[in-house]
Amino acid sequence: MSLRNRLMHGLRILFDRRSADRDLSDEMQNYLDEAVAAHVASGLGPEAARRAAQIELGSLTAVHDTVRQSGWESILETIAADLRYAVRQSIRNPGFSLLCILTLALGIGATTAIFSAVYPVLFKPLPYPHASCVVTIWETRDGKFELRPTFGTFHGLAADRTKSFAFTSVMKSWQPALIGSNEPERLQGQRVSADFFRALGVAPAQGRDFQSSDDILNGPRVAIISNRLWQRRFASDPAIVGRQLLLDDDLYVVIGVMPSSFENILEPSAEIWAPLGYDASLPADGKEWGHHLRMIGRLRDGVAPHQAADELTVQLKAFAPLFSTGYESSGGAPQGILVNPLQDDVSRAVKPALLAILGAVFLVLLIASINVTNLVLARGAERRGEFALRSALGAGRTRMIRQLLAESLLIAAAGGALGLAFAAFGIRAIVAMSPPDLPRTGDVRIDAVALAFAIVVTTFVGICVGLLPALHASANDPQSSLHQSSRGTVKGHLLTRRILVVAEISISLVLLVSAGLLFRSIHRIFSVDPGFNSSRVLTLQVDSTGHRFDDDAVRARFFAQALDAVRGVPGVASAAFTSQMPLSGDSDVYGIEFASVSSNNNEAAFRYAVSPSYFQTMQIPLRLGRYLDERDTVSAPVAVVLSESFARRIFTHEDPIGQRVRLGPDAGRADRPWSTIVGVVGDVKQDSLAIDDSDAFYTTNTQWAWGDSQMSFVVRARTDPASLTPEIKQAIWSIDKDQPIVRVASMPAIVASSEAQRRFALILFEAFGFVALFLAATGIYAVLSGGVNERTREIGLRAAFGASPRHILSLILGQGMRLVVFGIAIGIVGVTIASQLLATLLFGITRLDPVTYLGVIALLIAVAAAACWFPARRAMRLDPMVALRHN
Amino acid sequence: MQDPTTDVIQGTLDLLILKTLSLQPMHGFGIARRVEQITRNVFKVNPGSLLVALQRLERSGFITSEWRQSENSRRAKFYSLTHAGKRQLELEAADWTRRSSAVARLLKVEA
Numbered sequence: 001m002s003l004r005n006r007l008m009h010g011l012r013i014l015f016d017r018r019s020a021d022r023d024l025s026d027e028m029q030n031y032l033d034e035a036v037a038a039h040v041a042s043g044l045g046p047e048a049a050r051r052a053a054q055i056e057l058g059s060l061t062a063v064h065d066t067v068r069q070s071g072w073e074s075i076l077e078t079i080a081a082d083l084r085y086a087v088r089q090s091i092r093n094p095g096f097s098l099l100c101i102l103t104l105a106l107g108i109g110a111t112t113a114i115f116s117a118v119y120p121v122l123f124k125p126l127p128y129p130h131a132s133c134v135v136t137i138w139e140t141r142d143g144k145f146e147l148r149p150t151f152g153t154f155h156g157l158a159a160d161r162t163k164s165f166a167f168t169s170v171m172k173s174w175q176p177a178l179i180g181s182n183e184p185e186r187l188q189g190q191r192v193s194a195d196f197f198r199a200l201g202v203a204p205a206q207g208r209d210f211q212s213s214d215d216i217l218n219g220p221r222v223a224i225i226s227n228r229l230w231q232r233r234f235a236s237d238p239a240i241v242g243r244q245l246l247l248d249d250d251l252y253v254v255i256g257v258m259p260s261s262f263e264n265i266l267e268p269s270a271e272i273w274a275p276l277g278y279d280a281s282l283p284a285d286g287k288e289w290g291h292h293l294r295m296i297g298r299l300r301d302g303v304a305p306h307q308a309a310d311e312l313t314v315q316l317k318a319f320a321p322l323f324s325t326g327y328e329s330s331g332g333a334p335q336g337i338l339v340n341p342l343q344d345d346v347s348r349a350v351k352p353a354l355l356a357i358l359g360a361v362f363l364v365l366l367i368a369s370i371n372v373t374n375l376v377l378a379r380g381a382e383r384r385g386e387f388a389l390r391s392a393l394g395a396g397r398t399r400m401i402r403q404l405l406a407e408s409l410l411i412a413a414a415g416g417a418l419g420l421a422f423a424a425f426g427i428r429a430i431v432a433m434s435p436p437d438l439p440r441t442g443d444v445r446i447d448a449v450a451l452a453f454a455i456v457v458t459t460f461v462g463i464c465v466g467l468l469p470a471l472h473a474s475a476n477d478p479q480s481s482l483h484q485s486s487r488g489t490v491k492g493h494l495l496t497r498r499i500l501v502v503a504e505i506s507i508s509l510v511l512l513v514s515a516g517l518l519f520r521s522i523h524r525i526f527s528v529d530p531g532f533n534s535s536r537v538l539t540l541q542v543d544s545t546g547h548r549f550d551d552d553a554v555r556a557r558f559f560a561q562a563l564d565a566v567r568g569v570p571g572v573a574s575a576a577f578t579s580q581m582p583l584s585g586d587s588d589v590y591g592i593e594f595a596s597v598s599s600n601n602n603e604a605a606f607r608y609a610v611s612p613s614y615f616q617t618m619q620i621p622l623r624l625g626r627y628l629d630e631r632d633t634v635s636a637p638v639a640v641v642l643s644e645s646f647a648r649r650i651f652t653h654e655d656p657i658g659q660r661v662r663l664g665p666d667a668g669r670a671d672r673p674w675s676t677i678v679g680v681v682g683d684v685k686q687d688s689l690a691i692d693d694s695d696a697f698y699t700t701n702t703q704w705a706w707g708d709s710q711m712s713f714v715v716r717a718r719t720d721p722a723s724l725t726p727e728i729k730q731a732i733w734s735i736d737k738d739q740p741i742v743r744v745a746s747m748p749a750i751v752a753s754s755e756a757q758r759r760f761a762l763i764l765f766e767a768f769g770f771v772a773l774f775l776a777a778t779g780i781y782a783v784l785s786g787g788v789n790e791r792t793r794e795i796g797l798r799a800a801f802g803a804s805p806r807h808i809l810s811l812i813l814g815q816g817m818r819l820v821v822f823g824i825a826i827g828i829v830g831v832t833i834a835s836q837l838l839a840t841l842l843f844g845i846t847r848l849d850p851v852t853y854l855g856v857i858a859l860l861i862a863v864a865a866a867a868c869w870f871p872a873r874r875a876m877r878l879d880p881m882v883a884l885r886h887n
Numbered sequence: 888m889q890d891p892t893t894d895v896i897q898g899t900l901d902l903l904i905l906k907t908l909s910l911q912p913m914h915g916f917g918i919a920r921r922v923e924q925i926t927r928n929v930f931k932v933n934p935g936s937l938l939v940a941l942q943r944l945e946r947s948g949f950i951t952s953e954w955r956q957s958e959n960s961r962r963a964k965f966y967s968l969t970h971a972g973k974r975q976l977e978l979e980a981a982d983w984t985r986r987s988s989a990v991a992r993l994l995k996v997e998a
Contacts, residue, residue: 005948024938027915027964030957031934034916037959056934063935070939071946 010073017077024067028060082406089407096379097411100372104415104465106771107368108457109422114361114764116423116450117430118354120443121347127263129201130298135305136345137168137295137312139334141604146338147589149295151278151288152326153334154193156319157312159297164308167199168297170276173267176247177545177740178233186543186740187229187247189272190264196273197224197258199298207241207256215275222274223252227260229271247274249546265346265439266294284325285665285705291330291589296342305339312337328668331591331604346439352840353761359837360514360768363507367775369461370500370507374779376408376469377497378786387473400474401467408466409459416458420446423454433763435756468496494790497783498819504779505823508772509860510831514838515769516852517845518762524844525755530582531684531694533619536573537747538721539581541712542732543740552707556634558736559701559711563611565731566715572728573718576614577711579701580606582684583754584712584743591667592697594650595660595674602667605646605695606686609704615641615681617716623647625657625679634702638663638675643696647680656680663697665705675699688754690843714747721746758841773860776823777867784816784871795875796883805876812875816868817861824857900940902983903930905968905976908950912967914957915941941966949975 013020032053039049057063068074090097125131138146139153151170159165171192178185190196194215203209204224214222223245225234234240245252252274264270282288299308313336320333327333340348347354380387391400424446431441542562549555559577566575580586590607608614612629615622623644632639640661647656659677666672683694701708713732717724729741752759788795795808803811835847845852907913907921918941919932944950949972957963968976 006946009946023964026954026962027938028934030914030961030963031916031938033961034914034957034959034963038916038920058935063938066935067938067942070942 006072010071013071014073014076021064021068024064028057028063032057032060078402079406082403083410085403086407086410090410093379096375097414100375100411101415101418103368103372103375103775104412104458104461105418105422107365108412108416108419108454108461109426110419110768110771111361111365111457112419112423112446112450112454113426113430114358115453116427116446117434117444118358119449119453120440121438122351122354124440124443124449126265126343127261131343132341133166133299133301133303134200134342135297135299135308135339136342137297138338138340139291140336140338141332141334143336143338147334148291149293150291150327150330151276151293152282152323153316153337154293154295155280155282155288156323157315157337159195162308162311162315164299164303164311165297166300167195168295169193169196169199170293170295171196171266172276172293173270174272174274175543175740175742176272176274177543177738179246179248179738180233185233186742187272188267188269189274190267190270191276192273193276196296199296201298202259202262204256205259207254209256210273210275215277217277217279217281219275219277221250221252222255223247224256224258224273225254226258226262226264226271230257247272249548263440263442265342266296268439268442282323282326284323284669285329289323289326289330289665297339305341309337309339312339325669328593328602329591329665331589331667332602350435350438350757352837353757356514356837356841357761357764359834360511360765363511364768364771365457365461367504367507367772369465370504371775371779372408372411372465373468374497374500374782376465377472377500378782380404380469380473381786381790383473391474397474401470404470404473405463405466408469409462412458412462412465415461416454419458420451420454423450430764433760435760436753438757438760472496494783494787497786501776501779501783501819502823502826504772504776505820505860505864506825506827506830508769508776509824509827509856510834511765511772512769512856512859513827513831513852514835515762515765516856517835517838517842517847517849518758518765520845520849520852521841521843522755522758522762525689525758526751528685528689528844530689530751531620531682532582534747534751536717536719536721537618538715538717538724538728539584539712539743539745539747539750540715540725540728540741541581541710541743542577543710543742544736545709545739549707549709553634555707555709556702558739559611561735562732563713565734566713566728569724569727569731571718571724573716574613574617575713575715576611576617577701577713578611578614579609579704579708579711580686581712581714581750582686583689584750585754586712587687590664592664593662593667595662596654597650603646603650603695605643605697607664607704608696608698609701609708610698612700614698614714617714618684619716620684621682623680623682624655625677627679627681628698628700632700632703636703638673638699638703639678640675641679641681641698642677643683643694644680645683645692646695646697647677649695661697663699663705675703689751690755712743758843761841773863776860777863780816780819780864781867781870783819784812784868785874787815788812788871788875791875792878792883795878796880799878799880800884808878809872809876812872813865813868816864816872820861820864820868824860828853899983900932900936901944902976902979903932904937904940904944905949905972905979908966908968909973909976912965914963914965916963917957918966944972947975948972 035053035056036046036049039052040046044052126134128134137149137157139149140147149170154168154170157168159168169192171190174189174191176187176189178187192210194210194212197203197209205227207224210222210224214220225240230236230240234243237243240254240257243254245254278288279286297308299305316334316337320327324333387400395403427444427446431444434441542559544555544558549558563575563577566572580588588607589604591602591604593602610628612627612632615627624647625641628639628641640663642656650656651659656677657679660674661677662669662672663675681698684696685691685694686696687693701711713728715721715724715728725744732739732741798808832848839847903922904918907918907925913921915934915937919934919937922930922932941950941952945952945966949969950966951969952964952966954962954964957965
């Protein structure tokens, strides 16, 4: 109650300060009158009584001020007065204010934009009710490297047999073609096991969730659709539940619609879900043992991921021996299970880059703030007279500091507001060029959190930028400053400004060296040989959907005919297809058993099922034996081609040609026939140009255990392949017009986008580096220029005593370059530490790469020398007579 | 203590004002005069501090004020104690008694 009282009282005074003042004056007058009356009553004469009373009361104004300042509202009034004065000050110097505001807007805008991009990825909790309990589950062979789980593992580790998990689920991507009244459309979707939505903790908004009776081999064809698909394709039909959809060649019944708020972190573009439908009897030669699933789980309350992993590993060791044949078909049983929080898992790939970028943008903000501090200090030097006057008139030190802080906060607030506008644009640019594996880009926007961040940063910057100049200004001795002849204080503030310039240069060096290291890494990466020739190659993924392809022979015939049709397109030099494309994100690994290796552990390697002409089209060189060719048909003995480093590792001293192997589902099964190695080809980068993991085996698609439903076509053109795209698509559709063609891209674009994350970091670092360089250069210029102004008399004196122009030039240049050398020295120390953050993004060079360091130092010195040159030249050309009369 | 009149000890002014007002509503000068009389000029009330204290107590809701005629027919701002003020006076008085008797005991022991 008393707080409310105080608040109301203060507000009343704020709204009607005049009547409050009158009230107080009346009361004091009355006090005086009463005191006089009392003195008269005690026997004094009227004049003496008045004087005695006045002495008692003291200065009326002082009492008035004391009372007035005792309430909280007086603080607001002072702030308002400070702000009014600050506004007048900044309007009086529009150039100075604008420069400060723009510089800060740049810093705050960049920081806010980067923060809003980074926050949803790294820090914002996932949009699930038990977000911290949702984890991803992986198999592992060596305890570190994560391997996609098999259905067999999922089945063996079912949640109801564990203490750690409430639910677990496996899923894989699914792209059904939706056939209806509109033209056929390729949907993005997922095949999921029954507890998928329960593991995420989100239930359908309409209809029902999947049940375990849905997720069985040849189970009911049911689907749940997203709110977006419901609105987009079915006009929000209220009777959607129960409606039938034709997906590929099958009728599915819609059983549910997800809420519009449902965000699918694991596959953001998925719009439709259907049961996985794998065989729970786990046939040893089936897809149930392929490492192509993703697995998630929801931990029970209080269970840590590592405890869950320990429990699953123990269980795995118990049941894996019972299914050794199944595991052998895909490279052997895993050694253990890894459990990661989902948030870490989705952000881990991009985390190093994002943290480095976040660090870099804070350095940019720091430089911008230092620059503005420098400007304010310089401005403070010009306003010495004003400060002295104010302080002589009785402004206390705190009052002066408060006034100057109000000015810097006002500038920061204007800069922050403009910065938010910059950030809004910056965010769009960031999203547009962000790497495809950056999760949750849909959530990147200026929201309340970003706004709060910008406000906090703005306030902080406003205080930091103003505090140092305010301390300097308020420390002035009013008398000497009024005379304007003392140089003591000038020296003080020049020293501070020089220290700030040194800081700017060292931060610029840190940013530029980081940008340089990334630049050289990218350069190194793109000069890595991918193992094939990507020039003039177009790739597109062709599907074969529908029951007419249930027979593998029909499927193989379709792909063969489509390939022939593509070869017939004018301008096509050669064409082929493969089950997985290098550097495209495909990662298809199967087991391989070598007859000559006695160990029980099979090897795992990338599996390529290709058309015979694949090597020639991709120009993958032959090392030994022969390429796959037209002889290797379904009826011929299975011919296998190995990658070079794989063959060399397995057959150190023997000839690999003619050696016997069992592949994929046959690996480790003594009852299956052997296949024969017929050739060895050059290594191809599959996952990334930066990763040396080139174990691979190739067979023709007709000799592989099953017919893959999707094939990536690679087409080498005689000219620009992009112009051939329509004809190539038509050629494929001339064989079967219902087959969707997706992922159309040129091979060079695929190679480039495989390094999207490094490029993203590089672009931002380059931008930040050059902004920093520019700001540092203006900082050096401003300080030297100010120094020349203040030393005009001294320079004139030197010139009058016979110092040559050359001498004066080198005096000023030397002064500037000393700062640069200091800055560079400190910056080098800084960057050797800071570059540790970049280590994971570097490739082919160390973080102490001398070429980068020397290049950046040369660049910095050149730019700094240019910034020093202009003030130095002005000093050189000073006329001694004019200079001596200065001031 | 050479000077027989002392400035009011920090923090006791509120107590003195509340106690004075518990007798009857009074204007500022009246309060100052009454404090000086009752304490036999041991305490001298500074008018500035008094007015600040009155404003603070009024804001806290312990006293209220209104303008009315004083005994010598001048318009004066009269302060009076509220219910909350009465409670506050009891609290502060009890607190003061506890402290002063503690100090008194201590002094006796030392002597």
